[in-house]
Amino acid sequence: MKESGGALSLWVQTYQQGRSEELHDLLADEVPVALVYNGVSHAVMMASPIDLDDFALGFSLSEGILADASELYDWALQETDAGWVVEMTIASQRMAALKARRRNLTGRTGCGLCGTESLDQAIRPITQVQAPQLSHSAVQRALAALEQYQPLQAITGASHGAAWCSLEGEILLMREDVGRHNALDKLIGAMASGRPSQPTLDHALEQQGFALVSSRASYEMVHKSASVGIGALVSVSAATALAVQQAQLADQLLIGFARPGRHVVYHRPTAQAVANG
Structure with missing residues (x-):
């Protein structure tokens, strides 16, 4: 298969109205992405291998690992035979809080709570927002x-x-x-x-x-x-x-x-x- 912008090309066989045909098709790519904070692997998620810098920052914010984007000091992206690794350097106080949570997520595409250690952790407090008109x-x-x-x-x-x-x-x-x-x-x-x-x-x-x-x-x-x-x-x-x-x-x-x-x-x-x- 050949990769192009989050998709892989593949020859497939189609069947329609009694007729079979060989066609060139494009499939969405899906790879393991490891999110590593200050040298410690915290999460492995299945994702499309595009915009992974945005993914790493957005995941860090939406999961409460970072309170603000300024707490992400540096990041590096590395492709391996097994998938992609995003190495991030974050503020020391945020890393201490992350270690205290003792969470290790191994997530499938549709998984949002994989790795949660107890029922008490399943539903976290939610932030109040201001709804627009x-x-x-x-x-x-x-x-x-x-x-x-x-x-x-x-x-x-x-x-x-x-x-x-x-x-x-x-x-x-x-x-x-x-x-x-x-x-x-x-x-x-x-x-x-x-x-x-x-x-x-x-x-x-x-x-x-x-x-x-x-x-x-x-x-x-x-x-x-x-x-x-x-x-x-x-x-x-x-x-x-x-x-x-x-x-x-x-x-x-x-x-x-x-x-x-x-x-x-x-x-x-x-x-x-x-x-x-």
Whole structure:
């Protein structure tokens, strides 16, 4: 197989309407990614091998390993025969806190709680957020544009996307991954990195907006987005009951089943959080 931008090429055999054919296809790549902090391996996640710097930073923030991007002093990316390794140097006080948590995650693509040591650790306290005033038309505008911002999904049909959108529904930034949690972490990391020509996390939250994800709204998606101050989460698929409960605790605007011409508001923090128009 030949790799290209998060996808691998492969000859496949298709069968359609009684006819078999050999075709060239593109498959989403999925590799182990080890996240190493100050020389200590903390997490191994299955992910798309693109935007791994964003993934490492976003995971560190959404999992509470770092409180701010400035606490990541340096990082290096290394490819090995077994996968990818992201070596990070973080603030000593954050490393001490990480060691105290005694967590060692070995995560599959859809896993958000792998490695949690007890039931008491499963549901962590959630951060309070400020929900923006969001119009129904803005949700629909962002949804209509989502497909054209997902090149990996377009060629493989097997990746998730997470987008940061303005309150007018314009998609400002997008990240993709085979895992829905990873895609959101990559978006968070990209925004927190402060690169020129893209919205920074602090500025984006100050100006307000919403996150749009191509997956269901699970507990982890609500928790990760709220952990960095995102006040509104819109998902293409349904929300779980626990996700709604957590959105209520965080005072986060939660919308799901976002499809052309319709969507469902699961939690609206104030009477005006979703405006007509």
